[in-house]
Amino acid sequence: MRILYFAWLRERVGLAEETVTPPSEVRDVASLLAWLRSRGGVYETALADLSMVRVAVNQDYARPEDPVAANDEVALFPPVTGG
Amino acid sequence: MSVRVQREDFDTAAELERLSRDNPRIGAVVTFTGLVRDFAPGETVRRMTLEHYPGMTEKQLNAIVQEAEQRWPLDGCLVIHRHGQLDPGDRIVLVITTSAHREAAFEACAFLVDWLKTKAPFWKLEEQGSGERWVEARDSDDAAAARWQR
Numbered sequence: 001m002r003i004l005y006f007a008w009l010r011e012r013v014g015l016a017e018e019t020v021t022p023p024s025e026v027r028d029v030a031s032l033l034a035w036l037r038s039r040g041g042v043y044e045t046a047l048a049d050l051s052m053v054r055v056a057v058n059q060d061y062a063r064p065e066d067p068v069a070a071n072d073e074v075a076l077f078p079p080v081t082g083g
Numbered sequence: 084m085s086v087r088v089q090r091e092d093f094d095t096a097a098e099l100e101r102l103s104r105d106n107p108r109i110g111a112v113v114t115f116t117g118l119v120r121d122f123a124p125g126e127t128v129r130r131m132t133l134e135h136y137p138g139m140t141e142k143q144l145n146a147i148v149q150e151a152e153q154r155w156p157l158d159g160c161l162v163i164h165r166h167g168q169l170d171p172g173d174r175i176v177l178v179i180t181t182s183a184h185r186e187a188a189f190e191a192c193a194f195l196v197d198w199l200k201t202k203a204p205f206w207k208l209e210e211q212g213s214g215e216r217w218v219e220a221r222d223s224d225d226a227a228a229a230r231w232q233r
Contacts, residue, residue: 004136006134006136006204006206007134007206007208007217008206008217056136056139056204059136059138059139059142059143060139060142061202075136075139075204077136077204077206078206078217078220079219079220080200080201080202080203080204080205080206080220081200081205081206081207081217081218081219081220082133082135082164082176082199082200082203082204082205082206082207083117083164083175083176083196083199083200083203083205083224
């Protein structure tokens with residue numbers, strides 16, 4: 001699974017992108033975020049406040065209950081500020 | 084309809100001409116141009132970097148434009164959003180809608196601007212005298228977009 005980080009999430013994690021293999025019980029966005037955060041260190045800090053984290057799965061906005069699978073592109077980013 | 088995400092500046096007059104030329108059915112053209120403003124309280128913003136999510140940006144902008152075209156009788160629609168380094172006063176976004184009548188063009192343009200502010204994956208990083216700061220999303224932008232929900 002490809003994980004992309006943008007804006008201050010990218011800065012806090014220290015990575016723009018990584019490939020991860022979550023355990024089989026990670027099936028939706030909520031459990032993926034919990035697992036990413038459980039890795040501790042910068043992940044725990046960057047994902048401390050999930051109200052500030054938006055998620056897209058395969059470039060569409062996703063909710064906590066939306067499914068994720070091994071070949072998905074999952075992006076984590078703060079609320080957008082374009083326009 | 085057309086969506087472009089680019090570093091380069093755009094020429095509003097040329098885009099407007101391209102959209103409305105040789106189409107006598109068009110009775111109204113509405114243009115919105117967004118500029119980089121110096122909005123940090125008490126500090127002077129020297130420059131801004133606009134980060135985006137290549138791929139998702141185009142996908143979301145296209146979806147928003149398609150929705151506008153379903154909701155209003157538009158003849159044409161163009162969205163250009165810049166990314167990269169921008170200075171105060173620079174043009175950052177252009178939205179043009181054309182229609183037979185003004186109501187559709189006005190409403191669709193406002194809809195597109197409100198939605199792209201809350202849905203298009205862009206993030207503003209301001210450079211100030213004291214360092215850099217990520218601009219925070221504003222509740223008023225969410226409220227502006229919410230008025231279009233059906």
